[in-house]
Amino acid sequence: MKKTGTYQFASKPSIVSTAVSVGPLEKVSPFHPHFDFIYEDERIGQETNEKGHSQLIEDTCNMAVTKGGFQLQDIDLLLAGDLVNEMTPTNFAARQLATPFMGMFSACATSVSSLITASFFLETKLMDKVMFGAASQHNAVERQFRYPIEYGAQKPPTGQWTVTGGGYGILSHHQTGKPYVHSATIGQVMDCECTDPLDMGSAMAPAAFDTIQKHLAQNKGTSYDFVMTGDLGKNGFSILQELIKSSGVSSYLVDNYRDAGAEFYGNEEKFLSGASGAGCSATVYYGPIYAELLAGKWKKILLVATGALLSPLSFQQGETIPCIAHAVELSME
Amino acid sequence: MDAESYQKTVDQIAPKRPVLLNCMKAFLTGGIICAIGQLVSFVFMYFFSFTERTASNPSVATMVFLSMVLTGFGIYKKIGQFGGAGSAVPVTGFGNAVISAAIEHKSEGFILGVGVNMFKLAGPVIVYGVFSAFVVALIKTILVKMGVISW
Amino acid sequence: MIVSVIIAFIVGGLVCVIGQLLFDVAKLTPAHTLSLMVVIGSVLDGFGLYEPFIDFAGAGATIPITSFGNSLTHGALQEAEKHGFIGVLTGMFEVTSSGISAAIIFGVIAAILFKSKGKVS
Structure with a gap:
């Protein structure tokens, strides 16, 4: 298998x-x-x-x-x-x-x-x-x-x-009163032949979807406070929600999806589709989300950071944009 | 997930570029820049004894100077986000491409940074402007020599 | 005078709309779009069409980047008329020095004076 x-x-x-x-x-x-x-x-x-x-x-x-x-x-x-x-x-x-x-x-x-x-x-x-x-x-x-x-x-x-x-x-090592890593899913590279470097959300959504699907399938019956992707942005996040809706993954007891990139700059229109960058998911996950876990607001969450694996050179050579998503499940007792 | 059906999903959901609005903004922005260019060339015609034909060179240089000021104070990129091609197509956009690259690569020094990278955005315009001018002029010269057309 | 400013506004604006369509509909990058427009300008001059366009639209024709292609071809043709094929090579920058020289000079000055700022637009 x-x-x-x-x-x-x-x-x-x-x-x-x-x-x-x-x-x-x-x-x-x-x-x-x-x-x-x-x-x-x-x-x-x-x-x-x-x-x-x-x-x-x-x-x-x-x-x-x-x-x-x-x-x-x-x-x-x-x-x-x-x-x-x-x-x-x-x-x-x-x-x-x-x-x-x-x-x-x-x-x-x-x-x-x-x-x-x-x-x-x-x-x-x-x-x-x-x-x-x-x-x-x-x-x-x-x-x-x-x-x-x-x-x-x-x-x-x-x-x-x-x-x-x-x-x-x-x-x-495990410490009571601190959020711990319960499980993780290492993603695989997905390429849905997106080519626009000014539309990373569309390129990354399939990778996020694939990793979420795999992780949830291995953890059936688990109830999550939310699943939060990294930097799909408003556009990529709507596409992810569409993928989830049409596949029925939400039947695994998750109805709350969030995206760090879409939420990062609030509703400021000048930031267009939202935030991206390695610092986007890192600051949100290990700042506010960690603090809320620590405060006991959340018991179980799934963090799915997304990455677009392109370079200026690969774009100029006409390559598509392969993407990856890794998921980590954090719990708080 | 196959790529083809996924691209259809993307096309349905992803926000479209507002083409009509963008064109109106480009028209307005580009129009204003060219109108300013026209006013500048009047200045050269009335105060510096240039003719209608020769005023275009100093006007272009003046527009590039304005572009430098706007680029340096971080204003041109805001005009660019609003105006799109309206600020990219006029010579001020050419100036912005050269000047923004020059400013950006100052951190790598004046030779390897500024000197090497200055034309990394605007280079193709010069390269293909020169090459197409060469081809066009060559063809025309051949045709004239053959007596097909005259100057 | 007012009339020529209005004409420059309308014509220059329309040339930019063509550029915007190349951005948004043809999905070209700025570099591709501007290169294409320069080539169009130079070809138009080959047919002797760009100078009448300038006579009509003034800055509406000289400020867009298409005029750069026009002046390159124009310089080459002027010299070719005088000196034949050699002129095609040597006349290229005869007319159009100002755009490039201004960009280089102000580029270096800007690099001395300014630093980039990542403020959101």
């Missing part, structure tokens, strides 16, 4: 600490009360966008360590990534943090793929504390994937706005 990529973690590793920081523009987000730090400068006070990106990662990781009452030397491994070429912002931040480090790339799904990987390491009991997460910086990502920031290109209504922000957490 074909593997579904779904795993349960018997040791129930807990997320013991998280930290989230964002850029100045993200102040408008309805989630902003749960962001630990909002920078006044979009370059985080650095000379270049990439340096600022790196600084944001370094600061936020340090914050996650401090908030948990740990020290950097307690961290067995840092698993993190971003969207910039060769992931220099994360690599350079890891140079400063000087913990054992492995880079993770799943595009905007890195927030969850890093948490899933961390859960496996914890399950082996070889490690005690693994830091995971992802970040993006608007300017650094846009200039690489699209146009110079000051170029006056018209974005269509399906366009999304890359978030400046990062979210990091520390996963450790």
